[in-house]
Amino acid sequence: MKILVCIKQIPDTSDVRWTKDNNILREGVISILNPSDIYALLAAKSIENADVTVLTMGPSASKNAIKRAFCYVGNRGILLSDKRFSGADTLATAKTLYWTIKNYIKEFDIILTGQFAQDGDTGQTPYSLANLLNIPNIGYVNKINYINENEISVTSVKDSGIYQYKGKFPILLSFSKFDGKDYIPLAKDYIRAQEIKIETINADVIGANLDEIGIKGSPTYVYKAFKPQNNRVCKFIEPCELIGEIK
Amino acid sequence: MEILVYIQIKNGEIEDFSYDLISYAREISLNAKISGVVVLPYDSSVNFELLNKFGADKLYIIRTDKKEFDKTQNGGYITELVKKINPEIFILNSTTEGREIAPIVASSLNTGLTADCTKLEIKDNKLVSTRPTYGGKLMASILCKKTPQMATVRINTFKKKEFEKNNSLEIEETHFDIKEKELEITDFKEETGCFFELENARIILAGGMGLKNKEGFEKLKHLASLMGAKAAGTRKAVENGFIEKKYQIGQTGTTVTPDIYLAFGISGAIHHIVGMENSKKIIAINTDKNAPIFNHSDIGVVADANGVIDFLIEKYKN
Ligand SMILES: Cc1cc2nc3c(=O)[nH]c(=O)nc-3n(C[C@H](O)[C@H](O)[C@H](O)COP(=O)(O)OP(=O)(O)OC[C@H]3O[C@@H](n4cnc5c(N)ncnc54)[C@H](O)[C@@H]3O)c2cc1C
Numbered sequence: 001m002k003i004l005v006c007i008k009q010i011p012d013t014s015d016v017r018w019t020k021d022n023n024i025l026r027e028g029v030i031s032i033l034n035p036s037d038i039y040a041l042l043a044a045k046s047i048e049n050a051d052v053t054v055l056t057m058g059p060s061a062s063k064n065a066i067k068r069a070f071c072y073v074g075n076r077g078i079l080l081s082d083k084r085f086s087g088a089d090t091l092a093t094a095k096t097l098y099w100t101i102k103n104y105i106k107e108f109d110i111i112l113t114g115q116f117a118q119d120g121d122t123g124q125t126p127y128s129l130a131n132l133l134n135i136p137n138i139g140y141v142n143k144i145n146y147i148n149e150n151e152i153s154v155t156s157v158k159d160s161g162i163y164q165y166k167g168k169f170p171i172l173l174s175f176s177k178f179d180g181k182d183y184i185p186l187a188k189d190y191i192r193a194q195e196i197k198i199e200t201i202n203a204d205v206i207g208a209n210l211d212e213i214g215i216k217g218s219p220t221y222v223y224k225a226f227k228p229q230n231n232r233v234c235k236f237i238e239p240c241e242l243i244g245e246i247k
Numbered sequence: 248m249e250i251l252v253y254i255q256i257k258n259g260e261i262e263d264f265s266y267d268l269i270s271y272a273r274e275i276s277l278n279a280k281i282s283g284v285v286v287l288p289y290d291s292s293v294n295f296e297l298l299n300k301f302g303a304d305k306l307y308i309i310r311t312d313k314k315e316f317d318k319t320q321n322g323g324y325i326t327e328l329v330k331k332i333n334p335e336i337f338i339l340n341s342t343t344e345g346r347e348i349a350p351i352v353a354s355s356l357n358t359g360l361t362a363d364c365t366k367l368e369i370k371d372n373k374l375v376s377t378r379p380t381y382g383g384k385l386m387a388s389i390l391c392k393k394t395p396q397m398a399t400v401r402i403n404t405f406k407k408k409e410f411e412k413n414n415s416l417e418i419e420e421t422h423f424d425i426k427e428k429e430l431e432i433t434d435f436k437e438e439t440g441c442f443f444e445l446e447n448a449r450i451i452l453a454g455g456m457g458l459k460n461k462e463g464f465e466k467l468k469h470l471a472s473l474m475g476a477k478a479a480g481t482r483k484a485v486e487n488g489f490i491e492k493k494y495q496i497g498q499t500g501t502t503v504t505p506d507i508y509l510a511f512g513i514s515g516a517i518h519h520i521v522g523m524e525n526s527k528k529i530i531a532i533n534t535d536k537n538a539p540i541f542n543h544s545d546i547g548v549v550a551d552a553n554g555v556i557d558f559l560i561e562k563y564k565n
Binding site (some may be wrong): 011120158162218219 | 257317318319322342343344346347349350351353354355357358359360361362363375379380381383384385386387388389390391392393428429430431432433434435436437438450474498507509521524528529530531532536541542543544545546547548549550554555558559562
């Protein structure tokens with residue numbers, strides 16, 4: 001079974017600091033592996049006889065995210081790194097992944113992703129990618145019920161209810177949780193992770209349409225960014241005065 | 248200008264948040280043509296009359312041949328409709344259904360999509376979509392160079408309202424032959440969790456680690472039932488098993504906008520704040536007068552939360 005896990009390195013959003021003029025301070029912010037991607041990695045790890053490739057796009061420091069992923073699972077790592085990829089919105093990102101999979105990786109049975117990236121939280125890339133590849137996808141997956149050579153059954157929890165899906169390969173699954181065996185990487189996993197060579201490739205290698213990647217290929221752009229406003233002024237009262245306020 | 252709005256149906260009725268979104272579309276653009284789109288199985292009938300009252304001019308009904316189907320597949324049908332009518336803007340609710348369909352449509356049409364917006368505006372005939380990012384620490388206003396300009400909008404961003412209309416709802420039924428993806432739903436259990444329970448609550452009593460233990464939360468729930476309110480909690484409270492995950496408020500939980508939000512023993516981490524900051528009145532009870540929650544509150548009480556709950560239970564019993 002050939003499995004591809006798409007991951008993302010993100011800034012730790014719990015560690016965001018501000019500059020004096022209300023901009024986000026990007027220097028010195030710690031990078032982490034996107035939390036919901038870990039669910040995808042745990043899912044990959046739970047599948048027997050899997051040949052697991054880890055794919056990410058980002059600056060060369062994103063290699064760390066792949067190495068971190070290797071601590072869970074994986075024997076091949078691919079880093080998409082090219083100045084021309086930068087500034088990509090979700091559409092341009094999905095297209096870049098699409099060309100990589102179609103022209104470079106070629107063979108796969110299952111693509112696993114996290115449901116959301118914690119920094120942007122758009123949750124769009126998995127759906128766009130599956131749509132471009134023209135394969136079925138299931139989102140909000142939290143459990144693999146069973147998997148065999150022909151099909152996979154999963155549980156997906158959406159706001160309308162709990163779904164059991166059955167699908168054939170190739171298929172894309174995005175995980176919002178993983179209800180299965182947890183794994184805490186050990187020292188030996190870190191050592192193994194260092195030893196696997198990571199393939200770094202650029203836009204030419206994947207045969208991308210250069211007009212459709214990076215900032216150039218992104219239909220959306222940030223027009224304004226600002227700190228959320230908070231106009232509340234707190235009035236302190238005694239507990240006995242509370243009743244009067246709850247009306 | 249035409250703004251297309253995705254209408255969600257449950258058990259043969261239009262979801263309330265779909266009316267909200269129709270009204271929001273009308274509110275941001277009084278002169279635009281506001282259209283709804285709904286995908287319906289061949290045999291189902293729904294009463295659409297109210298759409299007009301809440302701001303819609305037109306409704307497109309796409310009929311499918313199937314009875315039961317995976318809603319994610321609606322993306323394919325809607326893509327065909329959008330290609331045909333070319334609206335300038337297409338918006339959906341930020342429900343799981345909306346968030347699944349929207350990227351399928353956007354990537355099929357090669358256009359941009361802004362997810363989970365908390366504000367929409369029209370400026371110079373362009374859609375400006377504003378959303379929290381960076382875990383709620385930064386707001387970003389986003390424009391799109393292509394059409395349709397697409398966005399999903401957070402529940403409770405705008406409440407439905409009636410508009411004076413001199414036309415009636417125009418309805419157009421269509422049908423598209425598309426090849427659906429091979430995927431089978433083998434079982435479905437309806438469980439809306441707190442999705443509507445909390446979102447529609449007028450008063451929410453939320454507890455944090457300051458309530459100390461499960462007993463504290465049992466008392467909170469008891470008080471909530473006495474007040475006709477709903478109980479909720481922070482992520483830490485959920486992680487400690489004090490309250491179910493579906494009642495978590497915040498970035499990785501539910502966003503709520505009740506008339507009154509009472510925070511008992513909650514520190515006020517930004518991840519929590521983004522889920523409740525648009526409540527009408529916020530009241531916080533915390534032993535630490537410097538707790539950040541007070542910066543986001545209208546009323547503050549520096550006291551032991553458990554004691555205040557006991558006090559309120561006594562009061563509400565009478
Ligand atoms: C990516 C990410 C996503 C997150 N998403 C969410 C989310 O969706 N929702 C969420 O809530 N959190 C979320 N968090 C966690 C968040 O950062 C905070 O850790 C959490 O909200 C804190 O919960 P708390 O206020 O219950 O606990 P604490 O921060 O421990 O605060 C407890 C408070 O209780 C007060 N207190 C103590 N004793 C008493 C007493 N006797 N009476 C009254 N007050 C007392 C203390 O002064 C303190 O202010 C997220 C974190 C991350 C990193």
